[in-house]
Amino acid sequence: EAGVTQFPSHSVIEKGQTVTLRCDPISxxxxxxxYRRVMGKEIKFLLHFVKESKQDESGMPxxxxxxxxxxxxxxxxxxxxxxxxxxxxxxxxxxxxxRETQYFGPGTRLLVL
Amino acid sequence: GENVxxxxxxxxxxxxxxxxxxxxxxxSASNYFPWxxxxxxxxxxxxxxxxxxxxxxxxxxIAVTLNKTAKHFSLHITETQPEDSAVYFCxxxxxxxxxxxxTGTSLTVIP
Numbered sequence: 001e002a003g004v005t006q007f008p009s010h011s012v013i014e015k016g017q018t019v020t021l022r023c024d025p026i027s028x029x030x031x032x033x034x035y036r037r038v039m040g041k042e043i044k045f046l047l048h049f050v051k052e053s054k055q056d057e058s059g060m061p062x063x064x065x066x067x068x069x070x071x072x073x074x075x076x077x078x079x080x081x082x083x084x085x086x087x088x089x090x091x092x093x094x095x096x097x098x099r100e101t102q103y104f105g106p107g108t109r110l111l112v113l
Numbered sequence: 114g115e116n117v118x119x120x121x122x123x124x125x126x127x128x129x130x131x132x133x134x135x136x137x138x139x140x141s142a143s144n145y146f147p148w149x150x151x152x153x154x155x156x157x158x159x160x161x162x163x164x165x166x167x168x169x170x171x172x173x174x175i176a177v178t179l180n181k182t183a184k185h186f187s188l189h190i191t192e193t194q195p196e197d198s199a200v201y202f203c204x205x206x207x208x209x210x211x212x213x214x215x216t217g218t219s220l221t222v223i224p
Binding site: 004006031033035040041042043044045048055056058059091098099101102103104105106107 | 117145147149154155156157158159162202204206208209210211212213214215216217
């Protein structure tokens with residue numbers, strides 16, 4: 001069974017540019033989560049999809065972040081325009097049901113210069 | 114919201130010794146506590162978890178204990194090996210969807 005995959009693995013952009021991160025969850029997992037870890041700090045929840053619906057987006061930092069999951073399969077997280085403080089590692093996770101194990105992808109390392 | 118604190122931030126042990134990582138949480142509604150191991154260049158991988166109706170769980174060299182009254186839980190690794198070297202994260206979840214993570218413990222096992 002393939003795990004959670006994320007693309008790209010690394011991204012370096014300049015302040016003000018746009019970046020789109022992609023996550024492919026484990027096949028059959030309706031629940032998809034985005035998290036972010038800023039250097040040296042905890043991994044913080046951003047949002048949760050159930051299929052194509054946003055179940056909980058309480059962790060999204062501001063309206064420069066837009067997450068979508070059209071068709072309930074893969075998800076994208078767009079940052080527009082990117083700011084310096086957006087640098088960090090963005091993780092995607094998926095689970096079959098809520099309250100079950102969340103399986104994490106390898107992360108996308110974003111650096112905004 | 115939930116607040117998880119994790120200690121220590123770094124831990125070095127000799128191969129074969131035990132390692133203990135401790136976490137505290139603030140929300141008494143939290144009922145699921147997973148532990149993740151993150152190796153360099155990889156994402157966090159679940160190594161063990163415990164639910165609030167259980168006080169202790171063991172899987173080979175890894176064990177987790179939970180004290181709901183004191184709101185703390187710990188990871189115990191016995192007979193450590195160099196491949197145990199990684200960053201370990203504890204987490205707590207009151208809702209089942211949001212995980213609240215600690216800041217991580219960088220464990221180094223010295224051969």
